[in-house]
Amino acid sequence: MPQRPTASSVLGSLAVIAVIIAAAAFAFAYTAGWLSPHRLTPDKIVDALTPPGVKVLGHRRNHAKGICFTGVFEANGAGSELSSAQVFVKGQYPAVGRFNLATPDPNAGDPTVRVRGLGLQISTPDGQEWRTAMIDAPIFPVSTPRAFYQLLIASGSKDPNAMKTLVGEHPEIGAFGAWAKSAPWTGSYAEERFNSLNSFIFVDNSSAEHAVRWSLIPAAKPVSVPPDELAKRGPDFLEKEITDRVHDGPQRWTLAVTAANPGDPTADPSKAWPEDRKTVEVGTLTVQQIEAEADGPCRDINFDPTVLPTGMRTSDDPFPAARSAAYAKSFDRRTAEAADYPRTAGATP
Amino acid sequence: MNAQRFTVLQRLLHWLMAICILAMLFIGVAMVSTVMPKYLTLVSIHKPLGIAILVLALVRLVVRLRYGAPSLPADLPEPMKLAAQLSHYVLYLLMIGMPLIGWAMLSAAAYPVVLFGGVRLPAILPQSDSLHALLWNAHYYLAFAFFAVILLHIAAALFHALVRRDGVFEAMASVSLPGGAAPAE
Numbered sequence: 207m208p209q210r211p212t213a214s215s216v217l218g219s220l221a222v223i224a225v226i227i228a229a230a231a232f233a234f235a236y237t238a239g240w241l242s243p244h245r246l247t248p249d250k251i252v253d254a255l256t257p258p259g260v261k262v263l264g265h266r267r268n269h270a271k272g273i274c275f276t277g278v279f280e281a282n283g284a285g286s287e288l289s290s291a292q293v294f295v296k297g298q299y300p301a302v303g304r305f306n307l308a309t310p311d312p313n314a315g316d317p318t319v320r321v322r323g324l325g326l327q328i329s330t331p332d333g334q335e336w337r338t339a340m341i342d343a344p345i346f347p348v349s350t351p352r353a354f355y356q357l358l359i360a361s362g363s364k365d366p367n368a369m370k371t372l373v374g375e376h377p378e379i380g381a382f383g384a385w386a387k388s389a390p391w392t393g394s395y396a397e398e399r400f401n402s403l404n405s406f407i408f409v410d411n412s413s414a415e416h417a418v419r420w421s422l423i424p425a426a427k428p429v430s431v432p433p434d435e436l437a438k439r440g441p442d443f444l445e446k447e448i449t450d451r452v453h454d455g456p457q458r459w460t461l462a463v464t465a466a467n468p469g470d471p472t473a474d475p476s477k478a479w480p481e482d483r484k485t486v487e488v489g490t491l492t493v494q495q496i497e498a499e500a501d502g503p504c505r506d507i508n509f510d511p512t513v514l515p516t517g518m519r520t521s522d523d524p525f526p527a528a529r530s531a532a533y534a535k536s537f538d539r540r541t542a543e544a545a546d547y548p549r550t551a552g553a554t555p
Numbered sequence: 556m557n558a559q560r561f562t563v564l565q566r567l568l569h570w571l572m573a574i575c576i577l578a579m580l581f582i583g584v585a586m587v588s589t590v591m592p593k594y595l596t597l598v599s600i601h602k603p604l605g606i607a608i609l610v611l612a613l614v615r616l617v618v619r620l621r622y623g624a625p626s627l628p629a630d631l632p633e634p635m636k637l638a639a640q641l642s643h644y645v646l647y648l649l650m651i652g653m654p655l656i657g658w659a660m661l662s663a664a665a666y667p668v669v670l671f672g673g674v675r676l677p678a679i680l681p682q683s684d685s686l687h688a689l690l691w692n693a694h695y696y697l698a699f700a701f702f703a704v705i706l707l708h709i710a711a712a713l714f715h716a717l718v719r720r721d722g723v724f725e726a727m728a729s730v731s732l733p734g735g736a737a738p739a740e
Contacts, residue, residue: 527594
């Protein structure tokens with residue numbers, strides 16, 4: 207039997223144990239970011255999205271105002287040359303989605319929001335899902351998630367020079383600003399072209415990889431309406447218009463997938479690819495029914511752009527990861543607050 | 556049960572799971588604190604590793620029920636015996652409970668649960684805001700409780716090894732004992 211230790215060796219042993227436990231706790235705290243106040247966390251992004259005084263309980267923290275739709279995606283088979291995903295095999299697949307406005311305010315007036323979006327989930331018989339969230343701008347304002355966070359901070363800043371400083375550091379914002387200023391406004395979600403902006407990798411049946419972006423191109427001809435004219439149509443004109451329009455007949459978009467050439471900026475959604483890139487029309491999205499969000503089928507869907515079927519994956523674009531992390535945080539918060547957003551038809555958002 | 560050590564299978568499972576669970580807890584706190592591309596990498600490890608831990612824990616539970624454990628030293632004070640037994644119940648509960656809570660939480664959020672090689676697990680709960688919020692909180696706070704219990708477990712093991720020197724640490728730690736003789740109390 208080993209010798210019983212002396213008092214001083216016991217103290218030494220206890221000290222060794224304390225050091226080991228403290229080191230483990232320190233490593234854990236470091237990994238969790240508690241010692242790195244500079245780390246860009248999902249909480250920081252989601253906090254920065256919500257302006258002070260805006261009531262958001264129970265709602266998405268961005269693209270907070272929206273309306274659900276259901277319909278069908280009909281693949282024509284052409285997408286199979288780019289990706290082995292079942293969603294591109296000729297056939298019809300159920301789709302659920304959400305027209306929305308890029309605002310953190312669920313009560314924002316429709317005429318006041320420059321950027322419009324579309325969230326989409328297509329399900330295939332193999333049990334897989336493709337989720338994507340797109341906007342009508344042709345490019346994203348900034349190149350990196352950190353720059354996006356700085357943009358949120360600058361937009362909410364009282365410092366009149368905050369935005370100017372940011373534009374100095376991130377001149378890429380200029381292209382988005384030019385689009386926002388000059389692009390025509392339309393009077394309908396059905397007349398909008400929606401773009402993935404982010405780049406993804408499609409993997410085809412021979413395991414060859416293709417860097418791609420995609421767009422939904424409306425069948426309805428866009429009619430430009432001046433913003434002052436839209437302002438007269440009321441705070442919910444987009445939702446009323448799309449409800450009536452789809453009631454009168456299904457609305458369609460062509461899904462077009464664009465493949466990058468070697469060297470195209472796949473990692474930077476603020477940079478458009480040249481117009482001449484190979485584009486494959488892979489199918490048609492038909493929106494058949496509109497439903498209010500409060501008790502609609504899109505309410506509980508987190509349109510996380512990293513939920514991808516086999517045959518698609520993320521690329522070197524840093525945004526899908528950041529969006530996935532932030533969307534999850536938004537989802538965690540709003541599901542915890544669901545009681546504040548009653549699940550009743552006609553409830554004011 | 557009178558053996559001085561855990562069986563080889565038990566020791567193997569213990570150390571394999573020790574690595575998996577510590578990795579899991581560190582991956583967990585790392586992934587929820589970042590928006591960088593490693594977020595997706597960490598999440599894609601977290602899910603299959605959690606399911607692996609669930610499977611290993613269930614195997615380990617069966618093995619434990621079959622082979623038991625070496626008895627604690629007779630001179631161990633009663634409160635420490637109680638603490639030892641309770642902490643092991645807690646560890647088993649967490650090893651089995653945490654992966655199930657995580658899986659249920661993803662199910663309640665209608666997220667696909669994708670493992671390596673694109674294998675998809677079925678949802679074990681219907682979509683539900685309230686269940687998701689409840690399970691999310693459970694998963695989050697129990698993770699820290701799990702880490703705290705593990706620190707306690709390590710401290711106790713080292714206390715047995717360095718201070719009491721009573722063979723409890725060796726019952727799980729030793730690869731082989733010289734001559735196969737166990738230290739007698």
